[in-house]
Amino acid sequence: MFLKYGxxxxxxxxxxxxxxxxxxxxxxxxxxxxxxxFRLLVLPGQGGSVAVLDPTxxxxxxxxxxxxxxxxxxxxxxxxxxxAFTLFDTRKLRPLLGFxxxxxHPQLMSMVHGYDAILILSGSTPSHSL
Numbered sequence: 001m002f003l004k005y006g007x008x009x010x011x012x013x014x015x016x017x018x019x020x021x022x023x024x025x026x027x028x029x030x031x032x033x034x035x036x037x038f039r040l041l042v043l044p045g046q047g048g049s050v051a052v053l054d055p056t057x058x059x060x061x062x063x064x065x066x067x068x069x070x071x072x073x074x075x076x077x078x079x080x081x082x083x084a085f086t087l088f089d090t091r092k093l094r095p096l097l098g099f100x101x102x103x104x105h106p107q108l109m110s111m112v113h114g115y116d117a118i119l120i121l122s123g124s125t126p127s128h129s130l
Contacts (some may be wrong), residue, residue: 040116041118045050072106073107075108084118085119090113
């Protein structure tokens with residue numbers, strides 16, 4: 001099964017509003033059924049833009065990426081290729097970072113422990129309405 005949702009909905013553990021969402025529930029169901037789950041975080045990189053919903057007409061408008069998801073995660077985000085897509089396997093970073101109840105870099109820890117891989121799309125363009 002493939003699910004495409006926003007990053008906050010698919011993160012392992014609690015999401016940005018401190019509630020448990022699909023990212024915590026779907027892998028548990030998969031494990032009970034003998035399956036596995038893989039979480040991929042996709043972010044725009046340098047020169048990328050995103051689509052923003054305009055609720056007045058329910059259409060998507062292109063907008064500059066403000067880097068909100070990259071804040072506090074610079075050790076990974078700054079290593080992406082500026083002119084190509086870059087894939088990071090965060091599972092390999094977990095033993096290096098460990099886990100702390102009060103981490104020094106909470107956003108970075110959330111990204112590394114919350115997703116199995118991060119794909120940074122430098123130069124990406126936003127989606128648009130059909």
